[in-house]
Amino acid sequence: MSGAHAERAHALLSASGSSRWLKCTPSVQLEQEFEETTSEFAEEGTAAHELSELFLQLHFEQINKRTFTRRLNKFKKENEHYSEGMEEYVKTYVDVVIERANESFSVASDAQVLLEQRLDFSQWVPDGFGTGDVVIVGDGTLEVIDLKYGKGVPVSAEGNTQMRLYALGALNQYGILYDIETVRMTIVQPRLDSISTDEIDVxxxxxxxxxxxxxxxxxxxxxxxxxCAGDHCRFCRAKHVCKARADANLEMAKYDFRNPNLLTHEEIGQILHEAEELKRWAQDVQNYALIQAESHGEKFPGWKLVEGRSNRKYTDEEAVPKTLLAEGYAEEEIYKPREILGISAMEKAIGKKRFKELLSELVIKPSGKPTLVPESDKRPELNSVESAVEDFS
Ligand code: SF4
Structure with a gap:
């Protein structure tokens, strides 16, 4: 395994941050004032990338079976994020890569599959480079494939600037060797069952x-x-205290109501859109203020740090039943009934494939509670109140 996943170097103008700095150019310098942090989710993503690379290296004969087994066992033993569920999700992605590579080999026998390739796009972006998970290059078409292990935010390949920059880096490197006319960019998000592809002429x-x-x-x-504030603020390191974002949100809140007493349907529609960003922004500011107050002793006028509400808990979980059983209480009185794991936890524990084999007949998906979402959401619209009620019952 390259082992470079966790240490992937980050350029100042990173491809992953490009959707932000292309819209809000001064954000890059402002971000320098804030430390880069990592999260549990990012570490889990890194682990999934390492695991996928291992399977791909085996398939494309970059390592032999013995090395693969040794590394896989080491990974399972040492990586706390490993689970059978992760292995299955990763295999879904690996299958997509193999399928795309086979397509490419079928039209160009000299096609190449490159894993974890450093892609240099500094011709357009100062010191710009990134690491492409997979690049498949053959005559006619170049494809860049990226694994996104997260499931919080769906990511589409359509017009995706990170993928386009990777494609530029790959084109820069292989455009001389191959006659490339079209670039394909694919994002596989296995935990959301999503494979999205975009194509663009060179x-x-x-x-x-x-x-x-x-x-x-x-x-x-x-x-x-x-x-320039917008959706792209979500992953900006300055998002908690950025004045421009605050101004944009406060401006949003100063709604210019047409009817002084009642909101119209159009106004409600607009407020619902804006409320999402307002909620995110308020949460970011709250999180920031709490960390500053707790870890750095900062004070914010009108606010103080207090102990949060807490629940009582046993000091010794073994002594409690011992005491009660000795007093004649029955086990059924003092223990909770055994509880089965929830569906996601069970899938994680026994793997998606075994889950499907053994339990698919025992799982149903009831209709969801009606919810208001933006029109861009892919789910079909519920036609009417009656049909919603009918579906629901
Ligand atoms: S929070 Fe938004 S507006 Fe502020 S610097 Fe970052 S991207 Fe720009």
Whole structure:
């Protein structure tokens, strides 16, 4: 295993942050004032990438079966994030890569599959580089494939700037050796059952790189341009205290109501959209203030740090039943009935494949509670109150 997943170097103008710095160019310099942090989810993603690389290396004969088994056993033993569930999700992604590679071999026998490739797109972005999970290159088409192990935020390949920058890096490297006309970009998000692919002509990609990326990247590197808040603030390190984001949200809250007494349906529709970002922003500010107060003793006018509410707990869980049983209480009185694992936890414990084999007949998915979502959501619309009620009952 390359072992480089956790230490993947990060460029200042990273491909993964490009959707942000392309829209809000000064964010890159502002972010430097805040420490980069990692999360449990990021570590889990790193583990999934390591595991997938191992399976891909075996399939594409970069390691032999013996090395694979030794490394896999070591990974299982040492990586706390490993589970059979993870292995199955990773295999779904590996299958997609193999399928795409086979497609490419069928049209170009000299096609190449490159794993964990450093991709240099510094021709357009100062010091720009990233690591592509998989690059498949053959005559005619170049494909970049990325595993996203997270399931919190769905990520589409369509117009995805990170994937486009990786594609530029790959084109830069292999465009001389192969006659590439089209670039395909695929994101596999196995835990959301999602495979999304976008395609772009090489000429169109290069025009985007020259006319949009290059000038914006230069501005971003110099800290120039206007702050611009939006969805992209979600992963910005300055999001908790950024003035531009606060101004945008406060501006949003100063709604200009047409009817001074009652909201119209259009106004409610707009507020529902804006409420999502307002909620996220308020939560970010609350989290930030708590960390500052707790860890750095900071004070915020009108607020104080107090002990949160807590629940009583036993000091010795073995002594409690002993005491009660000795007093003549029956086991059924003092113990909870045994509880079966929930569906996701069970899938994680026994693996998705075994779960399907053994339990698929014993699982149903009841209709969900009606919920209001933006029109862009992929779920079909419930037609009416009656049909919602009917479906529900
Ligand atoms: S929080 Fe949003 S507006 Fe502020 S710097 Fe970051 S991306 Fe720009």
């Amino acid at each position: 000429d169109e990609l290069l025009t985007w790189a020259d006319e949009i990326v290059k000038p914006k990247a230069e501005m971003a590197a110099n800290g120039d341009g206007e702050f």
